Amino acid sequence: MKKEKKAGARSGWKEFLNQKDLQLMVLPALICIILFNIAPLFGLQIAFKDYKLNLGIWESPWAGFKHFEAIFSDTNIADVLINTLGLSFIKGFVTIPLPIIFALLLNEVTHSAFKRTVQTISYFPYFLSWSVVALMATSWFSPQSGFINSFLTGTGILEKPYFFLGEAGAFWWISVFLDVWKNIGYSSIIYMAAMSGVDQEVMEAAVIDGAGRFRRIWHVTIPAILPTIMIMLILNVGNLLKGGSNFDISYNLGNVLNQSRSEILDTYVLKIGITMARFSYATAIGLLQSVVSAILLVTANTVSKITTNESFF
Amino acid sequence: MKQKAERKLWQKFDVFSVIIYVLLAVIAFSMLFPFWNAVVLSFNEGRDAQMGGIYFWPRKFTLSNYEQVFHTPDIWRAFFVSILRTVLGTLTTLIVTPMFAYALSKPHLKFRKFYMGIMLVSMYFNGGMIPTYLVVKGLNLINNFWVYIVMWMFNAFYATIFLSFYRGLPASLFESAKIDGAGEGTIFLKIATPLSKPTMAAIGLFVAVNHWNAWQDNLLYMKNEAWNTLSFLFVKMIKAQESLEGLAAQTGVSELSKLSSVSSTTIQLATMMVAVIPIICVYPFVQKHFASGMMIGAIKG
Numbered sequence: 001m002k003k004e005k006k007a008g009a010r011s012g013w014k015e016f017l018n019q020k021d022l023q024l025m026v027l028p029a030l031i032c033i034i035l036f037n038i039a040p041l042f043g044l045q046i047a048f049k050d051y052k053l054n055l056g057i058w059e060s061p062w063a064g065f066k067h068f069e070a071i072f073s074d075t076n077i078a079d080v081l082i083n084t085l086g087l088s089f090i091k092g093f094v095t096i097p098l099p100i101i102f103a104l105l106l107n108e109v110t111h112s113a114f115k116r117t118v119q120t121i122s123y124f125p126y127f128l129s130w131s132v133v134a135l136m137a138t139s140w141f142s143p144q145s146g147f148i149n150s151f152l153t154g155t156g157i158l159e160k161p162y163f164f165l166g167e168a169g170a171f172w173w174i175s176v177f178l179d180v181w182k183n184i185g186y187s188s189i190i191y192m193a194a195m196s197g198v199d200q201e202v203m204e205a206a207v208i209d210g211a212g213r214f215r216r217i218w219h220v221t222i223p224a225i226l227p228t229i230m231i232m233l234i235l236n237v238g239n240l241l242k243g244g245s246n247f248d249i250s251y252n253l254g255n256v257l258n259q260s261r262s263e264i265l266d267t268y269v270l271k272i273g274i275t276m277a278r279f280s281y282a283t284a285i286g287l288l289q290s291v292v293s294a295i296l297l298v299t300a301n302t303v304s305k306i307t308t309n310e311s312f313f
Numbered sequence: 314m315k316q317k318a319e320r321k322l323w324q325k326f327d328v329f330s331v332i333i334y335v336l337l338a339v340i341a342f343s344m345l346f347p348f349w350n351a352v353v354l355s356f357n358e359g360r361d362a363q364m365g366g367i368y369f370w371p372r373k374f375t376l377s378n379y380e381q382v383f384h385t386p387d388i389w390r391a392f393f394v395s396i397l398r399t400v401l402g403t404l405t406t407l408i409v410t411p412m413f414a415y416a417l418s419k420p421h422l423k424f425r426k427f428y429m430g431i432m433l434v435s436m437y438f439n440g441g442m443i444p445t446y447l448v449v450k451g452l453n454l455i456n457n458f459w460v461y462i463v464m465w466m467f468n469a470f471y472a473t474i475f476l477s478f479y480r481g482l483p484a485s486l487f488e489s490a491k492i493d494g495a496g497e498g499t500i501f502l503k504i505a506t507p508l509s510k511p512t513m514a515a516i517g518l519f520v521a522v523n524h525w526n527a528w529q530d531n532l533l534y535m536k537n538e539a540w541n542t543l544s545f546l547f548v549k550m551i552k553a554q555e556s557l558e559g560l561a562a563q564t565g566v567s568e569l570s571k572l573s574s575v576s577s578t579t580i581q582l583a584t585m586m587v588a589v590i591p592i593i594c595v596y597p598f599v600q601k602h603f604a605s606g607m608m609i610g611a612i613k614g
Contacts, residue, residue: 016423021497022416026428029413032467033435039448040440046447057447102340108333110326121341123600125348127592129526131547135585136351138551138578145578147350150365161365165555181344189603213329251532252548255555266442273443274533286441 047284060280067284076268083172083250084264088240090176096232098180099187100225104217106188107195122185130248133182137253141165141174166257175249175262183245190232194225230310238297241265241289265289355379355582362579378583388546388584395543395588398461399524406520407513409466414475415501436469442533449534460534461542465524471516478512479505515602518595525591543588550581 016023042057047067049060071077102122109115125133140146143161152158164170198221206216247266254262263271265285273282297312305311349369354362358373366372382388416422417429439445454460482505490500506513531545541549554577 012423019419019421019423019497022419022422025412025416025497025501026422028409029467029472030428030431032409032463033431035448035452036445036464037435037439038431040444041438043440043444043447046444051447056451057444105333105337105340108330109337110330111334114334114337118337118341120600121345123603124596125344127522127526127596127599128589129528129544129547131528131544131551132526132585132588134551135547135581136347138554139351139354139582140347142578144363145354145365145367147347147365147368150367154366181347185344213327247529252551269442270533274446279443279447283441283443286443290441 044283044287046280047287049280051280051283063280067281068288070281071285071288076263079260080263080265080268083261084241084243084246087172087175087246087250087264088236088243090172091179091243091246092236092240094176095179095183095187096229096236099184100191100229102184103188103191103195103225104221106192107221108213108217119185122188124185125182126186128182130182130245131252133178134249134252137174137178138165163257165253165255168258168261171253171258171261174253175246178249179245190228191225194228195221198224226308227310230304230308231312234297234300234304234312237300238293240296241293351582352586354579355586357579359577359579378579379586381580382583382587385584387541388543388587390539391541391543391546392587394458394540395525398458398527398542399521402462402465402524403517403521405462405466406468406471407517410468410471410516411475411506411509411513412501413467414472415479415505416497417472418476418479419497432469432472435467446533455534456537456540457534458540461524461527461530464530465520468520471520474516475509475512478509482508514598518599518602522592522595522599525588547581547585547588550577550584554581 046057046060048062048064049057050063050066051057051060055061106115106118109118140148141164143149143163146161148164149158149161153161164174202220203216206220211219243264246264250262250264250267251270254267269282269286269289272278272285301311301313350367353367353369353371355378356374356376357367357371357378358375359378361373413428413432417425417432419425422428440448449455449460449464454463486504486508487500490504495503526544528542528544528548531542532548535541535545
């Protein structure tokens, strides 16, 4: 019995050596994954430790749930959470329906040159860097040179120029506007792809049965893209605390004047962790954020599975 | 493709069609105009731009903003750092990621399930900002140019695209080469890679655009100003201006913000164009690839 096992192990080793060229091809990627994905996962333990630079991740002394308790007595956390959730909810209500509506409109266009032009224009901002978009935003919203203030004062809506980026109350709307401007076109592609899968014969049958434009969209096109919509909704719930582009916008356009409404969890972790070097506390916030996000994602997925039979995993 | 699409039975042109066309034209305009306005300002005289009211065309046309940009050594340097990271980064990603995927496409690969599992873990879990920063620090990659490259070399999403491509290749292609005595490395280089050229081109373009646009790794891991990338220069410009405007608002001296940002907005936008023009140049190719729906497969997972 023992002998057999040994022989098995040896032939396994032999097999491994026989395909050493294949194994060598795996190696660089494997090292990358271990260093930049797996090692940081082990690094999460510093959330339960008092991280000391000179001691490192493994040698620093354990601290229990001290840092998690500190989160609940942190006076900044309430504002940060309100901003994170507020931005995510508003964006959920705007950035999910708008690309769907945009895709539905495009889908009704028969003039192919017009359609292609609109698509080309609307996809373009997605390929610009967020730092470029943020820089342009400082120009658009500028009280001096910005076209928004020029227009508002020129038409008499505003009496004098308004410093949008210095106003906490305006920040959420600026963030939503920039997100929509940059991503609406690109986000609509996934729905366009789902719509192109609609069976043309079903469409014809609906028309012969006397369905007008709206009934056709409601009864044929929307059901066809419903699975995609559900998946996007689930992902969005999972991202409530993370929000893809929120860091890009809040970091670049957040400043001392609007920080009560621009500071979000991700920028707060950066400030606490990197700038103030409170590594353990910042990691605890990040870990709690990830755990809650995972719970939200699984919950949304389960609810969707039960109610609509659509699920992400 | 050139001929006009045949109008389907249900696609009659009615009043709603007009509304749809108008709506889409308005959307397209509001997407294009803000960008166009930034381009226009970059060609306008700086002091004049501060008075506002410029929409579609420069009021006082000048090339001096661009001249300024071309005479700033920091911008040149950042431009070349960006080019260097984009070229090296794209090349290394296009070596490491498909190589991994090719090996995983072989069902007889030992530990294949383990590699697959570890790849999926890397797709859905990460340690977050601080633990990753500490690991990068531990690896001596802080203030090191290679931090721009090594963290991007493997991408699990692109790996799954390559994986499904290699799996779709007929096994007979490889068998004949094997009988001729070719090793897996040779087969990968001489047979699989040439066949995957379109996939390589598409993914390469996406990786290149992402490298060109990246600024967060610069913010987190690179404190050495000499290695700043072009995208990060804009972050610095915004921050510099914000602190001045904040100061102006706090002290109530509105002249201060006017004074400091005189001509700087237009020069900033001219610098921005240096980063945007390469994107405009590759955009037609990128659009061709993602419109075909290939990248969407990756999102769907």
